[in-house]
Amino acid sequence: MVNMPVNGFGVYITDYSTNRTVELPVNPSELTLKYETDDKSETIVNLGEINRVGNMKLVSLSIDSVFPKKHNSWVSSDKLLKPDEYINWLKNIQANKHHVQLVVSSTQISVTMTISSFEYGFKSGFADEYAYTLGLKQYREVKYHKVNVPAPPKPKPRPAPPKKLGIGSIVIVNGRLRLDSYGSAPGVYENNVRRRITYLAPGHPFPIHVALVNGGPRGWVRQSEVRLA
Known part of the structure; x- marks a missing residue:
């Protein structure tokens, strides 16, 4: 688990399909990357519970921030878009199953991810900004190779059993x-x-x-x- 304040840092999202990069207008108060393994617990006779360490699961990340309608002192990006532009852009990436590159400037955080969830709306009756929660999950590219498996040879037909002598033959x-x-x-x-x-x-x-x-x-x-x- 990595927790770090990002006040004054830039949080950038690049859509791989269009190569467009957008900086989030207001930095979240903290950024949390979750690293975990796919462990399994088992109980062994005369030993008790043990932990079988699994492979690394996909890194997940959640960003809580706002899209302001007007420029103010807590806006960190140089260029402020309308809230609807941010919202529609993120929804389009998610709907079209694009993957993105998340980069936090001045840090080592640079992860290829997908948008797993996106929520937005107003809080406390304050309509001058949209509050949102953006859920991201690590993207791993999987390449498939077609393997031609030869069909097994057809079995040879079994020879007919010899005819037997019988009444009427x-x-x-x-x-x-x-x-x-x-x-x-x-x-x-x-x-x-x-x-x-x-x-x-x-x-x-x-x-x-x-x-x-x-x-x-x-x-x-x-x-x-x-x-x-």
Whole structure:
């Protein structure tokens, strides 16, 4: 916290957007710059409360003074504007989100700031000057850099699972037909012909029964003797 009287000093505000500089007509009785850190308090078991020191917060400043309508002995600026000119100028800076440079002559105070609040009016029924409170907050410029993040490659489509033999499957048969699934009564050979599976007997030597595609039964064959059509 910095407190200093500024009687006889000049308080200047420069609008960065227009490069216009205005000196406040009446110096405030004091000028206070507030410096603080973004600390966090935590409670540690068997130790108690501790303070985690944070980063510096934005410097804030409040100015309380007046805009007189007439030149008098307490006016510190060489050029006195009409109160409405000061008021409209400050309101325009705030409304257009301009940042300003605050400089106090004969001191090291020079801070880039924005107008965070502005109040004005009359006090004690005295209409020859406007009383005002000007709140300023430090401005920090932030530059953004566009970063191109490559899109992740599309996953390759998963291969379709192999088709399984089942009742109703159309198959190509190359083998000798049997009377039953145990291999009784070997019959004729089927050579590279289309058939349809009608029964299954898992675990048997000849577990697949085939028929004509249109329905007529043929016989039982080994699993190795059929493949999907």
